[in-house]
Amino acid sequence: MIERASNPASRKQLLRLIRQLARGDCGIQRTQGGEIRLLGAEERLYPEAVVSQARSLGLVHLSATRISATAEASAFLRRSLVTGEEAFIEQHGEFAIASAEVEGARQPVRRNLLESPLGVVARLKDRDGKDFLPAEAIDAGERLLSDFTRGQLQPRVTSSWEPRLATRTKGQAGGQAEIADSAMAARIRFSKAVDAMGPELSGVAVDVCCFSKGLETVERERQWPARSAKLMLRTALLVLSRHYAPPQAPNPRKSHHWGTEDYRPEL
Numbered sequence: 001m002i003e004r005a006s007n008p009a010s011r012k013q014l015l016r017l018i019r020q021l022a023r024g025d026c027g028i029q030r031t032q033g034g035e036i037r038l039l040g041a042e043e044r045l046y047p048e049a050v051v052s053q054a055r056s057l058g059l060v061h062l063s064a065t066r067i068s069a070t071a072e073a074s075a076f077l078r079r080s081l082v083t084g085e086e087a088f089i090e091q092h093g094e095f096a097i098a099s100a101e102v103e104g105a106r107q108p109v110r111r112n113l114l115e116s117p118l119g120v121v122a123r124l125k126d127r128d129g130k131d132f133l134p135a136e137a138i139d140a141g142e143r144l145l146s147d148f149t150r151g152q153l154q155p156r157v158t159s160s161w162e163p164r165l166a167t168r169t170k171g172q173a174g175g176q177a178e179i180a181d182s183a184m185a186a187r188i189r190f191s192k193a194v195d196a197m198g199p200e201l202s203g204v205a206v207d208v209c210c211f212s213k214g215l216e217t218v219e220r221e222r223q224w225p226a227r228s229a230k231l232m233l234r235t236a237l238l239v240l241s242r243h244y245a246p247p248q249a250p251n252p253r254k255s256h257h258w259g260t261e262d263y264r265p266e267l
Contacts, residue, residue, distance in 0.1 A: 013050045015080055018059055020044060021069035022077065028067050038067065118142065118209060121230060132230065137237035140244055141209040144193055148210040150186035196243035201236035208233055 020026065020042060027039035035045045051067070054060045059073045118141045124132035148154070194202040203222070207213040208229075213221075215229040224232075 010047075010050060010053070013046060014054055014059075015077075016044070017046050017050060017054055018069060018073050018077060021060060021067065022073060025066055025068040027065055028062075036067075121208070121215065121233065124230065133234060133237065134241075136241040136245070137234060140237050140241040141205065143244060144190065144205060144240060145209045147186040147190040147193065148206075150183060151190050152183050153187065153190065153210070193240055193243060197236050197239050201232060201239060204229060204232045205236040205240065 017038075020038060024040065029037040029039055030048075031037060031045070034048050036048055036051050038044050038046065051060070051062065055062050057072075057076070059070055059076055061068045061070055118133070118138055122131070122133055122138055126132050194206070197205055204218055207218050207221075208215070215233070218224070218229040219226060222229075
């Protein structure tokens with residue numbers, strides 16, 4: 001890209017120019033040394049090549065006496081705040097604002113829809129234009145995936161060269177004894193979640209959320225009718241969300257009567 005092709009010194013000057021113009025338009029004055037002075041609350045000198053680069057990138061409007069930032073300048077500044085892998089994610093990701101439970105409290109978070117296995121389904125809309133999957137269904141699916149990953153249930157298809165952390169010596173029992181307590185707890189939670197959905201619904205939830213299978217793949221493997229997998233998935237995740245957050249039972253102590261609004265009991 002042109003922005004990355006410029007040398008660090010020129011890019012620094014370019015960012016400083018756009019930040020200054022983001023605070024308001026400025027008058028300009030050309031100097032004999034090939035520089036342009038911005039006039040206003042803050043006067044700065046910029047090489048004419050930097051101003052020309054900003055104009056060629058569509059970041060500034062330049063006239064004979066004034067210079068101002070364009071609408072593309074704000075997006076340029078946002079991209080300048082991230083570098084490397086973060087910049088790639090910002091450019092190629094599709095983010096949505098959602099809410100998640102963090103340390104026992106609901107907080108707004110940014111979710112990359114292209115990163116989550118539920119990303120494709122999360123973007124589906126119903127006939128009324130509303131989200132096909134409610135927020136609690138998406139949270140339930142991601143929680144299922146989290147326990148699946150923490151429980152180390154993903155089948156290994158390649159050799160592992162990681163050092164063994166087990167401390168078992170010869171003659172001691174292996175198997176579950178070598179699994180960390182956190183992984184074992186995740187497996188128990190995952191097993192309870194699958195049991196809560198039942199054998200009719202758990203398969204599609206595990207296929208999509210844990211094995212990242214597409215809906216068409218699920219329908220083909222299970223020989224289901226077209227567009228039926230998303231309905232089954234929605235039902236499974238809603239059942240799962242009620243498992244994770246059971247509805248509160250009504251208060252049995254609450255009294256009821258069938259009188260009119262002006263009814264008063266006689267003492």
